[in-house]
Amino acid sequence: MQPLDDALLLDIWARRDARRRADCDDCADLLASVRMAGDAHLDEWPLGRCQTALLELRCATFGATLEAAMDCPQCGARLEFELDGDALLKIQRDGSADHADAPALCVQGLGFRLPTRRDLVAVSGLGDERDAVVALARSCCIDDPARVEWTEALLASLDAAFEAADPLGNLQLSLACPDCCCVWDQPLDLPRYFREEIDVRARALLVEVHRLARAYGWSERDILGMAPARRKAYLELLA
DSSP: OOOOOHHHHHHHHHTHHHHHHTTOOHHHHHHHHTTSSOHHHHHHSBHHHHHHHHHHHHHHHHOSEEEEEEEOTTTOOEEEEEEEHHHHHHHHHHHHHTTTTOSSEEETTEEEOOOBHHHHHHHTTOSSHHHHHHHHHHHHBSSOGGGOOOOHHHHHHHHHHHHHHOGGGGOEEEEEOTTTOOEEEEEOOHHHHHHHHHHHHHHHHHHHHHHHHHHHOOOHHHHHTSOHHHHHHHHHHHO
16 A cells, blocks of 8 residues: 655645544545545445554554553553554454455354444444444344344354454454553554544654745745655755
């Protein structure tokens, strides 16, 4: 996958405030920026496919290493760690390969398809967690969901089947605090993570453009069109 070039990266950053005010889906916005698919197609993608495409774009743009930091929920200690984007993509590909040719998942004798982004949006407004889980299960059931008894055992089995077939659909990090030994699972919000990286890089680019434009009178387009190494050389001359 081709990385985001500097001009496109700045365009994405500049649109962020308007997108945020419109409550736009970061995942859809980022993928649409590289014209991977129309919004309608993205809505029909399984969650893991969206996450995979987004992670591939992120790794192509910023590299395979994802640096992260979180506070322990028990003692507040700061945990810093790295994630291997290539390893995450391999997990998704290996998990999806076993189900690539299967028309549906079979769980306790019932047929299900994988959840999509549209399914997730449809249940996001439900306040009760169990109601949301059942509503998601009903929407993914390809048999007659009205005749199904949504027991805890069935929901647990379905959750495990979804995770096995679509590992990046609900990406959870298993973390342990070295100070107090607290262990917990933390969801990774990949669209938000990528957005924050874009913000940091965009602000650095603006500084570079400002310095070079002020010194040489070049346009933003000309500066962003330079190879990064050449741009860096000019900045070093100014320093």
